[in-house]
Amino acid sequence: MIELEGVPELIDPVMVAAFEGWNDAGDAASTAVGHLDREWKGEVFAALDAEDYYDFQVNRPTVWLDGGTRKVVWPTTRLSVVRVGGEKPRDLVLVRGIEPSMRWRSFCNEILGFAHELGVEMVVVLGALLGDTPHTRPVPVSGVTSDPDLARTMDLEETKYEGPTGIVGILQEACTHAGVPAVSLWAAVPHYVSQPPNPKATLALLNRLEDLLGLRIPLGELPEDARAWQLGVDQLAAEDSEVAEYVQTLEEARDTAELPEASGEAIAREFERYLRRRDVGGPGQAPGGHATESGDASYLRDPSSGRTRPPRPQRPEPGRPETGRRKDADPPADPPAGPDEDPDASDD
Numbered sequence: 001m002i003e004l005e006g007v008p009e010l011i012d013p014v015m016v017a018a019f020e021g022w023n024d025a026g027d028a029a030s031t032a033v034g035h036l037d038r039e040w041k042g043e044v045f046a047a048l049d050a051e052d053y054y055d056f057q058v059n060r061p062t063v064w065l066d067g068g069t070r071k072v073v074w075p076t077t078r079l080s081v082v083r084v085g086g087e088k089p090r091d092l093v094l095v096r097g098i099e100p101s102m103r104w105r106s107f108c109n110e111i112l113g114f115a116h117e118l119g120v121e122m123v124v125v126l127g128a129l130l131g132d133t134p135h136t137r138p139v140p141v142s143g144v145t146s147d148p149d150l151a152r153t154m155d156l157e158e159t160k161y162e163g164p165t166g167i168v169g170i171l172q173e174a175c176t177h178a179g180v181p182a183v184s185l186w187a188a189v190p191h192y193v194s195q196p197p198n199p200k201a202t203l204a205l206l207n208r209l210e211d212l213l214g215l216r217i218p219l220g221e222l223p224e225d226a227r228a229w230q231l232g233v234d235q236l237a238a239e240d241s242e243v244a245e246y247v248q249t250l251e252e253a254r255d256t257a258e259l260p261e262a263s264g265e266a267i268a269r270e271f272e273r274y275l276r277r278r279d280v281g282g283p284g285q286a287p288g289g290h291a292t293e294s295g296d297a298s299y300l301r302d303p304s305s306g307r308t309r310p311p312r313p314q315r316p317e318p319g320r321p322e323t324g325r326r327k328d329a330d331p332p333a334d335p336p337a338g339p340d341e342d343p344d345a346s347d348d
Contacts, residue, residue, distance in 0.1 A: 025189040145184070
């Protein structure tokens, strides 16, 4: 029985979830939900029982001192609520945790139980995967769903993926079977620089979430961090001719593939962002406050500050660089088209 004492009646609530692990290349997705929780001062109202879902030899608890008293923090999944103000306020139910080690069906049923009790209208799950994408170009973010009607009305892809999946794919399918509209947003992280953090991929996910929900998300220092990250990777890649050559190959392939993509639809999306942010400005933001993803070094933070300087890109082997994948993931040749996408390209 789920009891939600102290949680007020919510306004048009949408659940936004992300899970660390296989579905979270560069920690981009979990960092995005953490950003929402921090910027909107989320209040945690529930935590799943860690004993039910986690193998503590895989995800170990941590011990810390609180005024001389030792306390244990168990790996789990927590739910918080934030209210988004504006002319049409609405609430977001944020779900942030670690991909469970066991009992995935029970895990999803418990999450859906909270969604039902809170009157959640739609579930959006964020993920990040490793892909053959250059760090110098805007981060590709695909929106996928198992619901053909939702795909049509919200301009999303209907997933056709078949193969191994992670908790993102399982939760989306659980939502579909329960009759809850569900969408997955996937950011592609360059496989040759896959170590976290990746603020540029986090920023791309938040921008796409803005488009999907019609919100204006406060970005804080994230745009500046993204530019510092890109400048750092530029400098590190320039130190290795093989990596630089490979990045150029990816750029050419990406640019060729996207030549026909300068569509009115893309321009319209950018203009909508401009309208949402026209009264916001500041460093690291384009006119109207929207954070761009170009590599203009004049707007980049000096990486010597050490804030977001990325790890060294991995040196490629002859003909192709190492993927930088996690032990259980192999990056695919192309970014997946579905939420069940094989995070062998990422983290599903």
